[in-house]
Amino acid sequence: MGLGAFKRSLWVFHLNTGSCNGCDIEIIAALTPRYDVERFGIKLVGSPRHADVLLITGPVTRMMKDRLLRVYNQTPDPKVVVVVGNCGATGGVFYESYNLEGPVDRLIPVDIYVPGCPPRPEAIIDAIAKAWAKLEAMEAKK
Amino acid sequence: MIELLYLAASSFLLICVALFIALVFNGIERKLIARMQARIGPPIIQPFIDIKKLFMKENIVPDSAIPWLFNSMPAVALASSLIVLLYIPFAGMPALLQNYGDLILVLYVLLLPSLALAIGAFASGSSFAGIGAQREVVLMMSYEFVLSVVAISLAWLFSLCCPQANAFAFSTITSKPAWLLVGGAGFLGLILLFISSLAVMPAKAGKLPADIGEAKTEIAEGVLVEYSGRNLALLYMAQAVRVLAFASLIVALFLPWNLSSLIAIPEQLSMLADFLFFLVKVFMVMFASSIFVSAVTARLKVDQAARFYIIVVFLLSLLGLLLIGIDILM
Ligand code: SF4
Numbered sequence: 001m002g003l004g005a006f007k008r009s010l011w012v013f014h015l016n017t018g019s020c021n022g023c024d025i026e027i028i029a030a031l032t033p034r035y036d037v038e039r040f041g042i043k044l045v046g047s048p049r050h051a052d053v054l055l056i057t058g059p060v061t062r063m064m065k066d067r068l069l070r071v072y073n074q075t076p077d078p079k080v081v082v083v084v085g086n087c088g089a090t091g092g093v094f095y096e097s098y099n100l101e102g103p104v105d106r107l108i109p110v111d112i113y114v115p116g117c118p119p120r121p122e123a124i125i126d127a128i129a130k131a132w133a134k135l136e137a138m139e140a141k142k
Numbered sequence: 143m144i145e146l147l148y149l150a151a152s153s154f155l156l157i158c159v160a161l162f163i164a165l166v167f168n169g170i171e172r173k174l175i176a177r178m179q180a181r182i183g184p185p186i187i188q189p190f191i192d193i194k195k196l197f198m199k200e201n202i203v204p205d206s207a208i209p210w211l212f213n214s215m216p217a218v219a220l221a222s223s224l225i226v227l228l229y230i231p232f233a234g235m236p237a238l239l240q241n242y243g244d245l246i247l248v249l250y251v252l253l254l255p256s257l258a259l260a261i262g263a264f265a266s267g268s269s270f271a272g273i274g275a276q277r278e279v280v281l282m283m284s285y286e287f288v289l290s291v292v293a294i295s296l297a298w299l300f301s302l303c304c305p306q307a308n309a310f311a312f313s314t315i316t317s318k319p320a321w322l323l324v325g326g327a328g329f330l331g332l333i334l335l336f337i338s339s340l341a342v343m344p345a346k347a348g349k350l351p352a353d354i355g356e357a358k359t360e361i362a363e364g365v366l367v368e369y370s371g372r373n374l375a376l377l378y379m380a381q382a383v384r385v386l387a388f389a390s391l392i393v394a395l396f397l398p399w400n401l402s403s404l405i406a407i408p409e410q411l412s413m414l415a416d417f418l419f420f421l422v423k424v425f426m427v428m429f430a431s432s433i434f435v436s437a438v439t440a441r442l443k444v445d446q447a448a449r450f451y452i453i454v455v456f457l458l459s460l461l462g463l464l465l466i467g468i469d470i471l472m
Contacts, residue, residue: 008184009191036181038172041188046363047270049202049370052195076200076370139198 008041010132013051013075017068017102019058020093022118023085027055030121042128048074053131055124056110059087059094060102072108078138080111080131084124089113153238157224160232164382165189167425171433178437189382193375201371206267215262216369216376222254223383230387231316231394235416244310245293248391249286252346255384256282259365259377266368274364277354277444284451285342291459292335295466296395299323302470316398324469331465336396338459343392343431345451347385350436354444389427390420397423 016024030037031044045051048071060068072081081104086092088104104110111134114127169186176183185191203209229243229251243251260278263271293310301309303323308314320332345352356364369377401407401419442450 007191009188009195033180036176036183038176038184039182041184041191047367049368050363050366050374052199074202076202078199 007132007136010040010042010052010128010135011045011050012042012053012055012128013045013048013071014055014057015048015068015071017056017058017064017088017104018061018094019085019087023057023088026118026121027057027084027124030124035121035125037125037128040125040129042125049076051075052079052135053128054079054081055084055128056081056088056104057084058102059091059097059100060104060107062099062101065101065107068104068107078135080134080138081108082112082114082127082131083110084114084119084127086115086117089115092117149238153228156227156232156238160224160227160386161379161383163421164386165193165379167386167428168382170425171428174429174433175437178434189378193378196375196378197372199371199374201373202368204266204268204368207368208265208267211265212262212368213373215258215265216373216380219255219258219262219380220376220383222251222258223380223387226251226387227383227390229312230390231312231398232390232420235413236316237312240311240313244308244312245297245315245395246310248312249289249293252384252387252391253282253286255380256346259380262369263365263367268368270361270363270367271365273361274356274367278365280444280448281345281352281354281451284448285345285455287456288338288342288451288459291456291463292339292395295331295335295459295463296320298463298470299328299466312394316394319398320396324466326469327465327472328469331462331469332396334458334462334465336392338455338462339392339395340427340431341455341458342451343385343388343428344435345447346388347432348381349385349432351439351442352447353436353441354447385428385432386424389424389431392427392431393420393423397427 014024014027029035048054054072054075056068058064083089083104087094088102091097091100091103094100101107112127112130114123116123166186166189168189169184172188173183173186203212226248228239229237229248231237231240256278260275260282263275263278296315297309299320300307300314300323303318304314321329324332344350348356354364356366361367366374366377401412401415407415
């Protein structure tokens with residue numbers, strides 16, 4: 001096996017670490033008939049144990065820090081982390097807020113950033129497609 | 143000895159074919175549901191891709207789990223849902239092990255996958271899985287009544303028409319369609335029984351509107367929450383096979399016709415024709431009871447579902463039994 005095993009089958013777990021819900025709605029938009037990510041085998045799952053991709057929105061508030069680490073550790077390898085939105089990448093509009101532990105890459109390794117506040121669904125789908133390439137490259141190296 | 147080997151070989155072949163068919167049907171189902179929601183949908187081979195990927199993933203056993211129970215239950219679920227196919231007439235042929243088990247055994251073995259799922263979930267030690275398992279068991283208790291009423295009514299019919307044979311055996315039940323044994327009232331009763339067994343399908347298959355045990359958005363996939371990698375792949379396959387097994391059971395009980403006995407087909411082709419006809423029948427049953435229903439409904443709450451099965455569907459099947467009784471006794 002190896003290369004191409006993750007092609008056309010990528011299960012995504014979405015974790016909100018304190019976002020304003022803008023990005024979350026754009027993620028849901030990617031599931032609607034207009035974009036329909038299921039045709040690429042991308043599926044939103046309800047448990048991090050099933051996930052290949054962690055889709056993280058939000059700047060990581062103090063309360064969410066432990067949860068984020070826990071969800072990250074619960075996800076089986078191989079996995080990639082995708083941060084959606086400016087606030088997860090840099091803090092965005094919440095920059096220098098008193099209760100931030102983030103941005104996300106201070107706590108866990110991030111593979112792909114999707115800038116935008118919020119980004120368009122096309123950009124999110126593109127990021128997940130890049131996650132494919134990255135997972136495959138990781139598998140090939142083994 | 144040779145006979146035993148022959149039996150083992152043909153069982154193995156049947157299991158492989160059934161697994162393949164179950165996964166293809168699963169793919170078709172996902173495609174059709176997507177189409178009904180005006181989406182394009184995944185390719186039909188998507189289940190195979192998903193399973194291949196799941197086998198490559200890490201298999202996590204949570205610290206709070208009982209490892210041997212947690213790890214063995216997915217295999218039990220898959221094995222029991224495959225084994226039940228050996229007792230049900232499959233692909234237009236009589237069941238391979240038809241001399242070793244009958245309808246009662248099939249109903250019990252068909253329970254095993256759900257039970258295994260619930261036990262595995264309890265063994266995982268997660269509270270989400272615990273809730274899911276409880277819901278699964280409540281649901282199971284509410285639809286099993288219906289299936290036993292269906293079994294009893296059919297056995298009653300057949301015990302009168304063929305008094306010397308075992309009325310619960312599939313060789314008796316498939317020998318004649320039940321529809322030909324009854325008059326007007328009994329015919330109506332059979333229709334009610336057919337409808338109520340179709341209504342059990344979503345719960346048996348874990349599909350909307352009765353996928354309460356693995357509700358993704360409220361209890362994080364419920365019974366499946368802690369499963370990953372290989373175990374999840376086994377459970378995925380068990381799920382698909384369970385749908386196929388229950389659909390073939392309904393076909394055997396209510397639609398036992400073979401194409402070769404309906405129209406003239408050359409001898410060599412009759413087996414192939416029966417096989418394809420069987421697939422069409424199973425697909426129609428799946429479409430009517432699970433695919434179409436789950437595309438247009440939302441999830442019920444567990445008390446609503448239990449009430450639906452215990453009151454509405456159970457009474458429907460009792461009415462069917464009553465009508466058949468009237469037909470027999472008059
Ligand atoms: S990036 Fe912007 S839209 Fe997205 S969650 Fe943060 S603040 Fe909201």
